[in-house]
Amino acid sequence: MKKKLLLHICCAPDASWIPEKLEQNYEVTCFFYNPNIYPEEEHEKRADEMRRLAETKGYRLAVPPFEPEKFDRRTATLRHQPEKAGRCSICYRIRLEKTAAYAKENGFDLFATVLTVSPHKRVERVNRIGKAVAEKYGVEYLPSDFKKDDGFKKSVEESKKYKLYRQDYCGCESSLRYRKMFKDAETQAFVPLVPGKKVGIYDVQSFRRWLKRKGLKTGFLFFETQPTAAVFKEAYEESIFLEPVKNLEWRKKIFTKKDRKIKEIPLHSVSNRDIFSDPF
Numbered sequence: 508m509k510k511k512l513l514l515h516i517c518c519a520p521d522a523s524w525i526p527e528k529l530e531q532n533y534e535v536t537c538f539f540y541n542p543n544i545y546p547e548e549e550h551e552k553r554a555d556e557m558r559r560l561a562e563t564k565g566y567r568l569a570v571p572p573f574e575p576e577k578f579d580r581r582t583a584t585l586r587h588q589p590e591k592a593g594r595c596s597i598c599y600r601i602r603l604e605k606t607a608a609y610a611k612e613n614g615f616d617l618f619a620t621v622l623t624v625s626p627h628k629r630v631e632r633v634n635r636i637g638k639a640v641a642e643k644y645g646v647e648y649l650p651s652d653f654k655k656d657d658g659f660k661k662s663v664e665e666s667k668k669y670k671l672y673r674q675d676y677c678g679c680e681s682s683l684r685y686r687k688m689f690k691d692a693e694t695q696a697f698v699p700l701v702p703g704k705k706v707g708i709y710d711v712q713s714f715r716r717w718l719k720r721k722g723l724k725t726g727f728l729f730f731e732t733q734p735t736a737a738v739f740k741e742a743y744e745e746s747i748f749l750e751p752v753k754n755l756e757w758r759k760k761i762f763t764k765k766d767r768k769i770k771e772i773p774l775h776s777v778s779n780r781d782i783f784s785d786p787f
């Protein structure tokens with residue numbers, strides 16, 4: 508007899524081929540639980556698309572109630588952080604904890620997640636959290652890396668075949684905001700990339716003024732030393748990307764690949780520290 512597997516699903520495109528692949532060895536039930544999605548209409552849209560896919564492909568599916576307050580409560584102080592930062596670990600954890608708890612209560616032997624098919628997710632981090640959650644709830648976790656062997660490409664192809672709705676942002680309110688900012692960056696005359704050792708509120712404020720003078724909507728500040736939460740908040744509110752300097756080369760590649768004009772500018776030329784006092 509096959510073992511019963513509960514498979515956490517984040518969206519229909521990422522579930523387009525994985526359940527049937529796992530079905531070869533397990534009895535699979537899909538579990539759509541994503542309290543991170545903002546706004547609620549978007550959650551309903553993604554859940555409905557998953558219901559449609561399940562019906563078309565004959566997947567077993569459970570959709571527990573939407574609980575955005577659970578995500579909001581645990582990430583309230585992290586909403587200004589960039590994508591792939593600490594907020595995302597908590598986001599994975601909230602979703603995997605619910606999956607493990609449901610698996611335990613409903614007699615499943617193990618659980619897994621399709622999150623690892625996305626090139627935007629850190630596989631090791633997802634699997635590490637999956638294992639920790641498994642220990643806590645006493646249910647086995649099946650580690651995965653579904654993007655291997657062209658897994659992501661397969662999900663794109665299947666999504667096209669079944670005309671699945673594919674969202675253009677990860678899910679939470681912050682990711683929606685960053686997506687809009689990124690689109691702004693793509694349509695500007697040029698994208699300013701500004702590396703600096705230590706970035707403070709004064710740099711964010713004067714960079715905002717500099718952007719305004721140049722008629723630009725957004726730009727990128729890169730730091731070597733982790734700024735305070737207040738600086739992240741300031742950058743978020745001013746629609747400025749604030750990222751670790753290790754992202755600099757990656758960002759350059761992205762914009763070059765998209766044929767966007769970029770300019771690497773020294774921090775001192777966009778920031779006038781003399782006219783602001785650093786309150787931190």
Ligand code: SF4
Nearest residue numbers: 595598677678679682
């Ligand atoms: S960016 Fe994506 S993974 Fe990270 S917190 Fe937001 S929804 Fe979750």
